[in-house]
Amino acid sequence: MNSKSIRRKKSSLSEVKVAVIGAPGVGKTALSVRFLTRRYIGEYDHQSETRYKHEVLIDSEPILFEVLDTCPKNEDDLPSSEVLNWADGLLLVYSVIDRQTFAYVKKAGLILANCDIPVYLLANKCDMVHLRQVSYDEGSILARNFEWGFSEVAAAEQVAPVAAAFHDLCKAVLLSRRKSKQSLLERMLGAKSNSVKLYVRGKSDSVLPKD
Numbered sequence: 001m002n003s004k005s006i007r008r009k010k011s012s013l014s015e016v017k018v019a020v021i022g023a024p025g026v027g028k029t030a031l032s033v034r035f036l037t038r039r040y041i042g043e044y045d046h047q048s049e050t051r052y053k054h055e056v057l058i059d060s061e062p063i064l065f066e067v068l069d070t071c072p073k074n075e076d077d078l079p080s081s082e083v084l085n086w087a088d089g090l091l092l093v094y095s096v097i098d099r100q101t102f103a104y105v106k107k108a109g110l111i112l113a114n115c116d117i118p119v120y121l122l123a124n125k126c127d128m129v130h131l132r133q134v135s136y137d138e139g140s141i142l143a144r145n146f147e148w149g150f151s152e153v154a155a156a157e158q159v160a161p162v163a164a165a166f167h168d169l170c171k172a173v174l175l176s177r178r179k180s181k182q183s184l185l186e187r188m189l190g191a192k193s194n195s196v197k198l199y200v201r202g203k204s205d206s207v208l209p210k211d
């Protein structure tokens with residue numbers, strides 16, 4: 001493949017940056033690894049943030065995902081402004097077997113309400129039925145209030161539902177990009193039509209009798 005065709009291929013890809021956010025231990029790495037490799041390992045390194053790149057087809061469109069698996073130090077370590085500025089979309093994760101982690105996503109929600117960024121709320125570990133502390137309805141209501149996407153999954157057992165959450169978030173990012181392009185275009189056209197109106201008024205003035 002020559003350099004021209006490589007360049008063309010790259011520019012045809014839509015790039016979507018997703019930050020995976022949530023309290024320690026909710027399964028952020030397990031979910032990211034499931035999405036990227038379809039595998040579940042069980043134990044993961046918790047030392048630092050990790051970035052992965054992954055290309056997938058969504059609705060026949062090639063998408064280059066950049067996934068940032070964040071690594072909060074504790075339950076009070078909310079997403080930084082660097083992460084919020086970097087990301088196009090956020091996957092906000094809690095564990096259905098740990099109510100504290102649900103409190104974390106609620107707190108994060110208050111910060112995110114001021115950011116214009118698509119969010120998908122993902123409840124993990126729903127395989128642990130007997131240990132559940134957060135009901136489906138609680139998650140669903142929180143997501144509805146903030147107009148986020150929502151689903152419950154088990155990274156330990158599921159592949160497709162985990163991928164579906166990433167895909168839905170990606171679609172929301174692409175939609176919001178299209179909307180902001182559209183509104184920019186409308187503002188530009190609006191400004192243009194205003195100047196046309198002014199111009200027309202000036203022209204008709206000039207044909208009035210001079211006396």
Ligand SMILES: Nc1nc2c(ncn2[C@@H]2O[C@H](COP(=O)(O)OP(=O)(O)OP(=O)(O)O)[C@@H](O)[C@H]2O)c(=O)[nH]1
Binds near residue numbers: 153157
């Ligand atoms: N039962 C069950 N355990 C899970 C699931 N997802 C993750 N785990 C386990 O939960 C633990 C924490 O998972 P991680 O993916 O390391 O969680 P994390 O959010 O990345 O953790 P930090 O990096 O410390 O913030 C691991 O022991 C996983 O095996 C799940 O769906 N079900």
